[in-house]
Amino acid sequence: MFVVEKMPDNHLQISLSGRLNKKRMEQGLDDLKEKSTGIKHGTVLCEVIEFKFPEPRAILAELMRMPSLLGLIRRFDRAAVLADQRWIQRLSEFEGMLIPGLEVKAFDRADRAAELWLKR
Numbered sequence: 001m002f003v004v005e006k007m008p009d010n011h012l013q014i015s016l017s018g019r020l021n022k023k024r025m026e027q028g029l030d031d032l033k034e035k036s037t038g039i040k041h042g043t044v045l046c047e048v049i050e051f052k053f054p055e056p057r058a059i060l061a062e063l064m065r066m067p068s069l070l071g072l073i074r075r076f077d078r079a080a081v082l083a084d085q086r087w088i089q090r091l092s093e094f095e096g097m098l099i100p101g102l103e104v105k106a107f108d109r110a111d112r113a114a115e116l117w118l119k120r
Contacts, residue, residue, distance in 0.1 A: 076102055081106045083109060
């Protein structure tokens with residue numbers, strides 16, 4: 001599952017769960033692009049639930065959209081990642097260090113301090 005919801009105040013909520021196939025990845029990325037249109041200085045709350053590594057064709061679909069995704073990332077200042085798996089939390093924060101202008105912080109899924117952090 002890859003669900004994107006547009007919320008008030010330039011905020012997106014993303015839910016990822018299970019193993020993504022090519023079709024779900026493409027739909028989710030297209031939805032992300034559409035729902036982030038017009039956002040400036042936005043925030044993202046991404047909840048990762050029972051993550052399983054995507055199918056190879058799903059990864060390829062993401063790589064094919066990478067140029068437009070990089071432009072989309074500039075619309076956001078902060079991203080909070082909610083995940084129970086430590087390696088996902090660490091990887092998320094590492095990716096955040098590689099993206100200029102985007103601050104990424106990871107939290108346990110039960111820790112709703114992420115929402116406060118995004119608003120500060």
